Structure formats: C-alpha cells, structure tokens
Amino acid sequence: NAGVTQTPKFQVLKTGQSMTLQCAQDMNHNSMYWYRQDPGMGLRLIYYSASEGTTDKGEVPNGYNVSRLNKREFSLRLESAAPSQTSVYFCASSDNTEGTDTQYFGPGTRLTVL
Amino acid sequence: AQSVAQPEDQVNVAEGNPLTVKCTYSVSGNPYLFWYVQYPNRGLQFLLKYITGDNLVKGSYGFEAEFNKSQTSFHLKKPSALVSDSALYFCAVRDGKGNAGKSTFGDGTTLTVKP
Numbered sequence: 001n002a003g004v005t006q007t008p009k010f011q012v013l014k015t016g017q018s019m020t021l022q023c024a025q026d027m028n029h030n031s032m033y034w035y036r037q038d039p040g041m042g043l044r045l046i047y048y049s050a051s052e053g054t055t056d057k058g059e060v061p062n063g064y065n066v067s068r069l070n071k072r073e074f075s076l077r078l079e080s081a082a083p084s085q086t087s088v089y090f091c092a093s094s095d096n097t098e099g100t101d102t103q104y105f106g107p108g109t110r111l112t113v114l
Numbered sequence: 115a116q117s118v119a120q121p122e123d124q125v126n127v128a129e130g131n132p133l134t135v136k137c138t139y140s141v142s143g144n145p146y147l148f149w150y151v152q153y154p155n156r157g158l159q160f161l162l163k164y165i166t167g168d169n170l171v172k173g174s175y176g177f178e179a180e181f182n183k184s185q186t187s188f189h190l191k192k193p194s195a196l197v198s199d200s201a202l203y204f205c206a207v208r209d210g211k212g213n214a215g216k217s218t219f220g221d222g223t224t225l226t227v228k229p
Contacts, residue, residue, distance in 0.1 A: 004157070035219075040123075042204065042221040043158075058216070090157055100146055100165050101208055101217060105157030 002026055004106035006091050012112045013081045021076040021109050023091030031096045032074035033103065034058075034066060036087040043090065049074055050096060081113045116141040118207045120220035127195045128228055135190040135223045137205030144210035147188040148217065149179055152202040161203075164188060165210070175199070195227045 007022045025032065033048040035058075045058030049068040063085060065077045074093075078085060088110050092103040118139045127133045139145055146165055150158040162173025169181045179190045190203060202224050208217040 040221060043219040045216065048216070092158075100163060102148065102160050102163060103150075103158075103217065104160065105150075107157045108155075 004091055004093055004104055006089075006106035006109050008109060009107065010110050012114065013078075014114050015082060017081050018077070018079050019081065019111075020078075021089055021091075021111075022073070023075065023106060024073045025091075025093040025104070026072065027093060027095070027104065028071070029093035029095045029104070030071070031094045031101065032068065033092040033094075034064070034074070034076045035090045035092065036060065036085075037090060037108075038087050046076065046089075078111075081111075083113045085111065086113045087111060116207055116209050116216075116218050118205050118218055118220040120203075120205055120223045122223050123221075124224045124226065126226045126228065129197055130194050133192050133195045133199070133225065133227070135203050135205075135225060137188045137190065137220060138186050139188060139205070139207040140186060141207055141209040145186075145188075146208040146210050146217075147179075147181065148206040148208075149173065149177070149188075149190050150204045150206065150219075152204065152222075154201075158204060161190070197227050197229055200225055200227045 004025045030051045034046040035043040047066040049055045052071045091106040094101045094103045148163045149161040152158045164171045164181045172178045202222045205220040206217045
C-alpha cells in the first residue's frame with residue numbers, strides 16, 4: 001500500500017516549457033487535490049476532483065490544467081511554465097464518503113522554472 | 115467564506131516542556147478542524163481532527179487539540195515535547211455544510227524543540 005505517489009520528485013524547466021506532474025493513489029479515494037506550497041503562504045489549492053470525471057478550480061488555477069484520468073490518477077499540467085510557478089507541488093486524496101475529507105498527501109514535486 | 119489563522123510563525127520550546135501551537139478559524143457553519151505535520155522534504159501527515167463530540171481530541175504521537183467554540187480556536191498541545199517533534203504544523207478548516215474538497219490551510223507554524 002503505497003498511499004499517494006508523485007512523479008517526478010524534482011524538475012527544472014525553462015520559461016515557456018511544458019510538463020505534466022503525475023499523481024496516483026491506491027486507497028480507493030474519491031477525491032483528489034493539487035496544492036502548491038510557497039514559503040510563508042501555506043498550502044494553496046490549485047484544482048481538485050471530487051470524483052472521477054469531475055474537476056473544479058481552487059484558489060490559484062491560472063496557468064494550470066488537470067486531468068482526472070481514472071479513480072486512481074490525477075495529473076497537473078503546466079502548458080507554458082513561468083518563474084512564478086516555481087514551487088513545491090503536493091497531490092492529496094481523501095475519502096469524501098466519510099464526510100470529513102481527511103487528506104493524505106504525496107511526497108511532493110519540487111519544480112524550478114528558470 | 116472560511117479562513118484559518120496561525121498567529122505564530124515560530125514556536126520554540128525546550129525538550130520535556132509542554133507545547134502549544136495556536137490556531138483560530140472562521141466558518142459560517144459547523145467547523146471540521148484538522149492538524150497536519152510536515153517534516154523536512156516530506157508531504158503533510160494527518161495528526162488529528164475535530165468533527166463533533168468531545169472538545170478534547172487525541173491524535174498521533176501524543177498530540178491533542180482542544181476545540182473552543184466561543185473563542186473559535188483549535189490549539190494543538192502536547193504535555194512533554196520531544197526533539198523529534200520539531201517540524202512544520204498546519205491547521206486546516208472546512209465548513210461542515212457541504213463544501214467538500216475545499217479545506218483551507220493556515221500558513222503553518224514551525225515548531226523547534228531544543229534539547
């Protein structure tokens with residue numbers, strides 16, 4: 001039982017390049033989330049998916065797209081990376097059928113955009 | 115709208131002393147409250163939550179938190195701190211009336227426990 005896994009762990013991009021961050025969970029959770037963590041700003045929600053086939057914008061969705069590929073996988077895409085997107089990205093999942101949304105987090109992806 | 119505040123960026127305590135990490139919140143409905151811990155270069159880990167019932171909630175690693183509705187607070191506590199408790203702690207809140215998937219996190223408090 002690996003929990004929530006993320007790939008890659010580290011990535012360096014040049015401005016304007018694109019990339020996709022991958023996330024998978026093996027806990028049969030319905031909901032999945034993408035956050036970014038910046039110093040002194042806590043976690044900010046980028047997008048979330050309440051269930052397979054649905055996605056919704058969070059607090060900071062601009063410059064990102066997501067795909068809920070199936071119940072296990074939720075990817076985050078940067079179409080044209082900008083230095084402001086340098087951050088640590090966390091994927092999380094939760095079982096929203098329990099009604100409380102306790103979230104389980106992946107180890108993170110450290111992204112640097114030059 | 116919902117919000118959470120962690121008024122202290124940093125908390126320093128000596129090993130063996132009690133510790134408190136503060137959190138206050140604002141929601142329009144009934145609050146669901148969470149504490150998470152983040153160790154260096156790791157993702158967040160769930161510590162404990164308050165949904166309903168007893169105001170004193172016990173969680174992992176000897177931590178507990180007290181829900182105070184009148185003061186809209188949910189402070190994290192531990193009777194005797196360990197050096198290994200040093201980490202970044204996040205409080206989170208969600209409005210219990212729907213709003214699934216949209217927990218709001220505080221900015222985090224760095225706890226340093228000195229030997």
